[in-house]
Amino acid sequence: GGGCPVVQQHPRYVAAKKNMPVHFICSSKDPHSMQWYKMVENSNDMHELPDSPRYNIEREGKFINFTIFRITYEDNGIYVCDSKNLRAEKKRPHRCGTELRVMGHSNIQQIQSRNTLKDAIIIIQSILLVVFISVPMLLFLDKVSDSISSPSSDGLEVEQMATYEDITPFRDVKAKWTVGEHPGEE
Numbered sequence: 001g002g003g004c005p006v007v008q009q010h011p012r013y014v015a016a017k018k019n020m021p022v023h024f025i026c027s028s029k030d031p032h033s034m035q036w037y038k039m040v041e042n043s044n045d046m047h048e049l050p051d052s053p054r055y056n057i058e059r060e061g062k063f064i065n066f067t068i069f070r071i072t073y074e075d076n077g078i079y080v081c082d083s084k085n086l087r088a089e090k091k092r093p094h095r096c097g098t099e100l101r102v103m104g105h106s107n108i109q110q111i112q113s114r115n116t117l118k119d120a121i122i123i124i125q126s127i128l129l130v131v132f133i134s135v136p137m138l139l140f141l142d143k144v145s146d147s148i149s150s151p152s153s154d155g156l157e158v159e160q161m162a163t164y165e166d167i168t169p170f171r172d173v174k175a176k177w178t179v180g181e182h183p184g185e186e
Helices: 108-149 173-179
Strands: 008-010 013-017 022-027 034-039 046-048 055-060 063-068 077-083 098-103
Touching: 013 022, 022 034, 022 077, 034 063, 063 077
Parallel strands: 013 098
Antiparallel strands: 008 022, 022 063, 034 046, 034 077, 055 063, 077 098
């Protein structure tokens, strides 16, 4: 149901630098009836890989090995080991191939410019982090200081409240009336 056939292929993904060799291994019960194909990315083009001085196809026992001696950017694509008669049967190779990505060599200027760009991004992120943390904190502190200096629930401001020492002795006249003394008598 759309899975990989009896053929086993290794590895599934290769990323290598330009001019490096790569090696793919295909295992099958009948390697002499197998062929390597290259499928170009984002295309339905399929190419049989005949013998070439750029690469080697070698059959040993159950294995059909494919080696590219010096990869180039044109080697990017998906390599599939499948039966030789696909073209005659107008079939497509199975989907269990090996994807090859050719990476370029970086020179010192490119590496330095990438490092400078990374440093700039880190500095910008740090500045934004400080701004997005400090602004809410300052707004919160401003609200707290406003609530402390605002009038309290009884209508007196904090600065106008008297301390215990500022309170003068208070004599309750009503209390004398309850004892039996007349307000006119002293």
